[in-house]
Amino acid sequence: MYRTNTCGELRLCDAGKQVTLAGWVQRVRKMGGMSFIDLRDRYGITQIVTENEDLNAQVSKLGREFVIQATGTVKERQSKNAKIETGEIEVELQTLNVLNPAEVPPFTIEDVSDGGEELRAKYRYLDLRRNPLKKALQLRHRMAHEIRNYLDSQNFMEIETPYLIKSTPEGARDFVVPSRMNPGQFYALPQSPQQQKQLLMVAGYDRYFQIVRCFRDEDLRADRQPEFTQVDCEMSFVERDDILETFEGLIKTLFRNVLGKEFNEPFLRMPYAEAMSKYGSDKPDIRFGMEIHELTPMVKGHDFSVFDSAEYVGAICVPGIAGYTRKQVDELTEWVKRPQIGMKGLVYIRVNADGTIKSSVDKFYSPEDLKAIADTCGAREGDMILILAAGKKKTQVALGSLRIEMGNRLGLRDPKVYAPLWVVDFPLLEWDDETSRFYAMHHPFTAPKPEQLKEFYSDRKEDLEQVNANAYDFVLNGTEVGGGSIRIHDAEIQKRMFEVLGFTPEDADYRFGFMINAFKYGAPPHGGIAFGFDRFCALFGGQETIRDYIAFPKNNQGRDVMLDAPSRIDQIQMDELCLASTVKKEE
Numbered sequence: 395m396y397r398t399n400t401c402g403e404l405r406l407c408d409a410g411k412q413v414t415l416a417g418w419v420q421r422v423r424k425m426g427g428m429s430f431i432d433l434r435d436r437y438g439i440t441q442i443v444t445e446n447e448d449l450n451a452q453v454s455k456l457g458r459e460f461v462i463q464a465t466g467t468v469k470e471r472q473s474k475n476a477k478i479e480t481g482e483i484e485v486e487l488q489t490l491n492v493l494n495p496a497e498v499p500p501f502t503i504e505d506v507s508d509g510g511e512e513l514r515a516k517y518r519y520l521d522l523r524r525n526p527l528k529k530a531l532q533l534r535h536r537m538a539h540e541i542r543n544y545l546d547s548q549n550f551m552e553i554e555t556p557y558l559i560k561s562t563p564e565g566a567r568d569f570v571v572p573s574r575m576n577p578g579q580f581y582a583l584p585q586s587p588q589q590q591k592q593l594l595m596v597a598g599y600d601r602y603f604q605i606v607r608c609f610r611d612e613d614l615r616a617d618r619q620p621e622f623t624q625v626d627c628e629m630s631f632v633e634r635d636d637i638l639e640t641f642e643g644l645i646k647t648l649f650r651n652v653l654g655k656e657f658n659e660p661f662l663r664m665p666y667a668e669a670m671s672k673y674g675s676d677k678p679d680i681r682f683g684m685e686i687h688e689l690t691p692m693v694k695g696h697d698f699s700v701f702d703s704a705e706y707v708g709a710i711c712v713p714g715i716a717g718y719t720r721k722q723v724d725e726l727t728e729w730v731k732r733p734q735i736g737m738k739g740l741v742y743i744r745v746n747a748d749g750t751i752k753s754s755v756d757k758f759y760s761p762e763d764l765k766a767i768a769d770t771c772g773a774r775e776g777d778m779i780l781i782l783a784a785g786k787k788k789t790q791v792a793l794g795s796l797r798i799e800m801g802n803r804l805g806l807r808d809p810k811v812y813a814p815l816w817v818v819d820f821p822l823l824e825w826d827d828e829t830s831r832f833y834a835m836h837h838p839f840t841a842p843k844p845e846q847l848k849e850f851y852s853d854r855k856e857d858l859e860q861v862n863a864n865a866y867d868f869v870l871n872g873t874e875v876g877g878g879s880i881r882i883h884d885a886e887i888q889k890r891m892f893e894v895l896g897f898t899p900e901d902a903d904y905r906f907g908f909m910i911n912a913f914k915y916g917a918p919p920h921g922g923i924a925f926g927f928d929r930f931c932a933l934f935g936g937q938e939t940i941r942d943y944i945a946f947p948k949n950n951q952g953r954d955v956m957l958d959a960p961s962r963i964d965q966i967q968m969d970e971l972c973l974a975s976t977v978k979k980e981e
């Protein structure tokens with residue numbers, strides 16, 4: 395037996411026991427004739443002490459991260475350390491055995507390390523020894539465990555689906571895998587197991603889930619991973635509310651069992667249209683107010699051409715910033731002009747602490763006009779109203795981004811405060827001007843609202859734009875954590891959907907023939923949802939970035955810097971796969 399105990403479990407009540415511990419040397423200290431070792435493993439740190447001359451000599455040869463085995467007697471410590479759980483005891487060393495020496499690690503294995511991100515990524519196995527990452531992975535494990543428990547208690551079956559499949563239409567690019575046995579042909583890695591889980595419903599497995607890896611070859615925006623994990627679920631014989639209730643139960647169970655937080659009230663359900671008009675986002679952060687107010691009718695007709703020519707004028711009222719300097723306002727103006735936001739300028743109204751109102755458009759609006767706007771926005775003394783104008787959706791989205799920015803600046807987005815909600819009633823389709831065609835807002839298997847089938851079969855773009863989907867997102871603190879829908883289970887409606895999306899019948903048949911076919915053999919009404927597991931864990935951990943919650947993540951360029959992947963393969967492999975590269979060989 396290598397050890398009798400872990401480095402995290404000995405307490406005062408163990409005093410007098412003979413124990414053997416094994417782990418990594420965190421630190422060695424000498425004080426007079428005494429040596430101390432902080433011995434670390436996954437469970438904690440235990441102090442080991444000796445006054446013996448021989449043992450002192452052995453201890454002095456230990457370096458950081460040596461793997462050792464230490465036998466000794468547990469005793470009460472003279473100077474206790476309240477910061478660690480084993481801080482009341484130490485182990486008086488009797489025998490020391492070096493299991494494996496270690497080179498000096500390239501960065502310190504401490505809670506706050508001196509290593510830069512790239513270096514720590516390269517030595518991920520060393521970084522994973524640090525407490526913050528250990529805690530993150532422990533939380534992830536706990537979450538997975540609770541999810542399995544809850545879903546099992548609700549009769550869900552965990553079923554694995556294949557990774558080598560055919561393209562899934564989730565809107566991203568596929569990662570593809572060449573097939574050696576079928577030269578010139580490729581598998582696609584799943585963007586989600588969408589089709590398989592629906593086929594499992596056709597097969598009669600009426601409650602399915604899987605904690606499953608998904609792959610999306612997207613241009614990596616900050617904090618996205620090319621492979622990520624979903625909690626993927628599907629249910630039969632359900633309507634939307636059955637699904638929302640089942641998964642609200644899951645989320646509340648996670649809050650309770652992982653974070654000790656109770657949510658007694660049902661989660662808010664906000665229609666997409668309301669989320670857009672009030673928050674300028676389909677994933678509103680409702681931890682703070684600062685809602686958007688439409689001003690279009692009240693500001694027109696004052697000879698201010700910017701507003702007169704705009705389709706939409708809207709505002710947010712930011713509390714307590716009436717005292718912003720000219721420079722600060724200019725900086726905000728630059729912020730809204732950034733290409734990501736794309737506004738031409740920013741109009742402000744200051745509601746000063748003394749009750750006077752001052753704006754950047756005083757020339758066009760009387761004090762009464764400005765007062766009326768301030769009242770519409772619910773402004774109080776000390777607040778500043780920020781106004782944007784342009785096309786409706788563009789302005790709402792820009793105001794939504796400005797709102798989040800101001801929320802961040804004012805410290806209104808406390809990661810320890812949780813504000814969950816469902817966003818419901820998404821549009822079914824999204825028109826894309828560039829390609830002049832509709833895209834499915836969720837995915838092509840999402841059902842239109844049954845009462846809107848007439849519009850769904852209409853040839854007019856305006857009618858189709860009206861159609862809402864039976865789709866929903868779960869949103870937590872301004873982040874979309876989950877999304878799903880009631881599915882189409884009727885082969886004819888599914889065919890119509892492919893037609894609306896611009897697939898020729900041959901195309902639809904080539905890509906999704908098996909689905910349409912399966913729907914002919916008794917498909918039950920069904921629907922489901924998938925949660926982004928990495929993001930869910932990060933939010934529960936109170937962190938913005940998901941990387942810490944993944945044992946071996948990729949960097950922002952989609953690279954695994956530890957393995958140095960992706961990398962070239964040799965010519966023999968290329969030949970076997972009947973592949974040729976168009977990239978010139980590096981010298």
Ligand code: ASP
Nearest residue numbers: 586588878879922923924
């Ligand atoms: N497959 C969907 C997704 O990955 C989720 C769902 O509709 O269940 O977003």
